[in-house]
Amino acid sequence: MKGVKNDISVPAQSKFDQVRKNFARNWQIYVFLLPAVAYFILLHYIPMYGVQIAFKNFFANLGIWGSPWVGFDHFERFFNSYYFWRLLKNTLILSAYQLILFPLPIILALSLHEVKNSIFKRWAQTLTYAPHFISVVVVVGMIVIFLDPTTGLVNRLILFFGGDPVNFLTSPGWFRHVFTWSGVWQTLGWGSIIYLAALSGVNPELHEAAKVDGASRLQRIFHINIPSILPTIVVLFILNIGSFMTVGFEKVLLMQNNLNAKTSDVIQTFVYQTGLLEGQYSFAAAIGLFDSAINIALLVLFNSVARKVSDNSLW
């Protein structure tokens, strides 16, 4: 009896006929796809095809295809250059610093979730989301204003307490802290939304049962709330890893100056500088390719680790 089902509606049709019939009936749906498909081909797949200039010496008049192959020359030049280790180190440290602070939005969400006064809760949420809507240019502008060595609020406080003013913006030692913590200021509230949603899905019966057993609020947070949102945490952590080497370089670029370059020079800003400012397209494309290769490798690696360890993964 099995397998007969198909034959009732579609008697003896070839695959080709089915396709043609589907197309005749639903062609408009395929038209719907056209703008997006055109966009992805033009601005994603053609650039992917263009990545080959990383293995070529790109000359504008010869085009991407016509430029001569040079193999791994650009990669070798990059790996052997004196700034390679500095760039790699700066990128890794900045990324790792941000990754360490990954739990902060989770803590905020756990804390907000415990608030019983719904008006206070709503106000707290709205206010913590605010910095998300401020542009990165303005955030860096505010950093410049607040950390100004003479007129900035922070340095006036330092002076008030008898310290010496610090020129945060031109000091290599301070760059990473200023960059990362201003990022926390901007993304903390927004980042907590997803965890708050996960928390609101926790089964209340678990809490009731734990209460009966005499568990305290903190115990319930640690033994019920956190384990319940662990899948969300794992998935977001992997997604974070996937952009590990990207470090939010548009902000780095704004905060960078000659004096703090020792720590603020990251791979992405270097790609921008050598590629777009100096016009070394092939060399810069090679460095960019190296960067995204590491990203993909990390994503795949951590995804498989997560799948083995916790059953939660992207794919």
Next chain:
Amino acid sequence: MKRFTLSDKGFDLINTIFLLIILVLIVYPLIFVLSASISDPQAVSSGKMWLWPVDITFKGYERVFANDAIWLGYRNTIIYTIVGTAIHLFVLLPCAYALSRKELMAKKLILWFVLFTMLFNGGLIPTYLVVKSMGMLDTMWAIIIPNVVGAWSILVARAFFQQSIPDQLVEASKIDGASDFYIFIRMVLPLSLPIIAVMALFHAVNLWNQYFNALIYLSDRDKYPLQLILREILVVNQMQLNDPGGSAESLVDQVKTAGLIKYAVIIVSSLPLLLVYPFVQRFFVQGVLIGSIKE
């Protein structure tokens, strides 16, 4: 073996204090900038102004509104945001709808075609070369087109269509002879206002706040969006102000009003979004949530 037990009341107290500290840390810089923008610059730089405005003056705003570059940037940003968001929806919605229809053949292939761009992209240089070869340099399109839609948005909108557009509705209309165009425009879109709002808002905020595409693709100052003008005033100008040059007297005055202008320009550029988002917050939150369902 409990070391200490926190009573319910004690826990609430500590939790509330913790949240209040975080709120102060997040909100204080914003209030400071707002107050400083209407305070006497002398009071701001001497520390007399630390929370509420002192010796209220609107000189900063006068200077900002008298500045042609800022007006032009504002106008450009509004145009880029509106046109860019419209194109975003035009590309995103039909595609996401088509991907939600079960009669679509080769759906898996198309989904992978879209998703792969999330995993890998050509990178800055190849993308720049493509944009350049398409003749978009120094035009509005260089701001709008390179990021017209992301794979993530398509997945989110598709999830929405799958959940909220009943299959029977579409099939019944088709049997009645309605075309897919008609069904999409007359029936699907009116049912999808929440997702349209979410997607439009997300994209508009990104367009309003982005500076990098403008930085690399535009050289004509008349086309600069607000964020590039802001970058000059807030970030780059800092260096110029410290340069010696010009008469000493005017320099002191310049520095003073320059400070005031900075506060005012931050408010002028950020206030529209900061005033609007609390009212449409639920749409934004919805967007984040629909996005997370997929995972």
